[in-house]
Amino acid sequence: xxxxxxxxxxxxxxxxxxxxxxxxxxxxxxxxxxxxxxxxxxxxxxxxxxxxxxxxxxxxxxxxxxxxxxxxxxxxxxxxxxxxxxxxxxxxxxxxxxxxxxxxxxxxxxxxxxxxxxxxxxxxxxxxxxxxxxx
Numbered sequence: 001x002x003x004x005x006x007x008x009x010x011x012x013x014x015x016x017x018x019x020x021x022x023x024x025x026x027x028x029x030x031x032x033x034x035x036x037x038x039x040x041x042x043x044x045x046x047x048x049x050x051x052x053x054x055x056x057x058x059x060x061x062x063x064x065x066x067x068x069x070x071x072x073x074x075x076x077x078x079x080x081x082x083x084x085x086x087x088x089x090x091x092x093x094x095x096x097x098x099x100x101x102x103x104x105x106x107x108x109x110x111x112x113x114x115x116x117x118x119x120x121x122x123x124x125x126x127x128x129x130x131x132x133x134x135x
Contacts, residue, residue, distance in 0.1 A: 002116065003133035009036030009045055013125035025053045032127050041106045042070050045129075051083060051092070059083035061094055067107070075102030075110055079117065089123035097134065 011034025019027040033046040047065025054060055062080045081096020095118055100110035114134040121127050 001135045003135040005130065006115065006133050007036060007038030007043075007129075007131040009034040009038070009043075009127070009129045011035060011045070011127045013121060013127065014046075019050070025055065027052050030121075032121075034127050034129060036129075038067065038131060039107065039109055043067050044070075047077070049079075051094075057084075059085075059092065059094070061096070067100075067102075069104065069106050073102070073104035073106055075100045075104055075107040077101075077110075081117070081119070086120075090121075091123045092121050094119040098131075 011032055013030060013032050015031040017029050019029055021027050027050060029048060029050050031048040035044045037043065045065060045067045047063050049061045049063025051059045051061040059082065061083055064078045067075045067077065077098045077100045079096055079098030081094040083092050083094035086093050098115045098117055102108065102110055116132045116134045117129055119129045
């Protein structure tokens with residue numbers, strides 16, 4: 001069951017590169033940086049994900065990143081999701097799940113929950129992410 005919204009972030013794509021493909025499916029690595037709140041805590045977040053075009057359409061992505069509170073506490077995350085091009089240039093929309101590990105007292109709750117996300121990048125490279133606890 002989808003639980004409460006636990007965070008939102010906005011940011012910008014900071015880099016990208018095309019990686020060698022396996023077969024005919026292109027692979028693209030995208031890096032981003034964003035800021036916002038998670039669990040009511042102000043944070044900055046940066047991550048990199050690899051997306052691969054699927055033979056039947058759409059994208060599969062997996063990534064990792066680091067989230068830091070304003071006073072330097074850190075959490076790391078890994079996630080996977082499925083995506084699609086939105087029809088606006090290179091804009092994409094992903095949906096999936098991420099999982100955190102952190103020794104931070106402020107982010108400790110993230111260690112024991114699955115987080116569902118929406119992650120969108122518009123045609124100008126702006127990012128928007130929204131997070132829910134999966135109950």
